[in-house]
Amino acid sequence: MSRIPLIAGNWKMHKTVAEAESLVRDLVPRVEGLEKVEVAVCPPATALHVVGQALAGSVVELGAQDVFWAEQGAFTGMISPVMLKELGCKYAIVGHSERRGRFGKPDESLGEAARVFGDTDASVNLKVKAALGHELIPIMCVGEMLAERDEGRTDAVVTRQIEVGLEGVSAEQAAGMVIAYEPVWAIGTGRACGAEEANRVIGLIRKTIRGKFCEEVGDRIRIQYGGSVTDKNAHELLSQPELDGALVGGASLEVCRFALIVQAASVIAKEVSK
Numbered sequence: 001m002s003r004i005p006l007i008a009g010n011w012k013m014h015k016t017v018a019e020a021e022s023l024v025r026d027l028v029p030r031v032e033g034l035e036k037v038e039v040a041v042c043p044p045a046t047a048l049h050v051v052g053q054a055l056a057g058s059v060v061e062l063g064a065q066d067v068f069w070a071e072q073g074a075f076t077g078m079i080s081p082v083m084l085k086e087l088g089c090k091y092a093i094v095g096h097s098e099r100r101g102r103f104g105k106p107d108e109s110l111g112e113a114a115r116v117f118g119d120t121d122a123s124v125n126l127k128v129k130a131a132l133g134h135e136l137i138p139i140m141c142v143g144e145m146l147a148e149r150d151e152g153r154t155d156a157v158v159t160r161q162i163e164v165g166l167e168g169v170s171a172e173q174a175a176g177m178v179i180a181y182e183p184v185w186a187i188g189t190g191r192a193c194g195a196e197e198a199n200r201v202i203g204l205i206r207k208t209i210r211g212k213f214c215e216e217v218g219d220r221i222r223i224q225y226g227g228s229v230t231d232k233n234a235h236e237l238l239s240q241p242e243l244d245g246a247l248v249g250g251a252s253l254e255v256c257r258f259a260l261i262v263q264a265a266s267v268i269a270k271e272v273s274k
């Protein structure tokens, strides 16, 4: 079964509306016509509308960086799945490690991405279900922190995040979802996970999903790798058989580097399908 890889750019809190529009106008012609790869960009909420308009009719899809679980109500600062759908979003990142963890000031001594917005496995699950309920495809992020890896708990942590995050999700819904394996220590640090280890953990995630649902869901669900993916390491990472694309942070802010990653994914997917 061949899955089309998804290369998604997570812009985080970067780009004004004008900068965002100019980036995608530059990006579209560079990735148009590339086969066997899907491309998405996830700009900050302030730029979703303009970027959506600039992408209309193009091959590049629109995604949001987070979604709240309620449709509307007294939830200051939150954005509902209905609102994202209206803006033309196809995807919504859910449970990114920068949104998980405790509230408050990040502990800079950890040398890891900030985990400051308090998302838990349970709130991630509510967001996943809300997105699916409004025909948004969640890109659900999972991944262990450095201390958890050092204690040998990587597999247990990732398995728990998958089990709880997908609670109450139907097999059909799960099959259409995207999971991103993003070890927290690899995000924004320039220290990507080794390709073989990324492949191993993603294989474990697929096995967990096969066990939770069935063989077919495991075959169909797309599982990306994320964490310091660049145009330099993309080929090695994306050549791993379990990886169905990448969630790219820093390198997605530079159009040339991002387009090179998309091209690498396309070349590899075409080779595999021969």
Ligand code: PGA
Pocket (backbone or CB within 6 Å): 010, 182, 186, 187, 188, 189, 190, 226, 227, 228, 229, 247, 248, 249, 250, 251
């Ligand atoms: P990075 O971020 O590519 O800058 O490490 C990845 C992510 O946070 O999704």
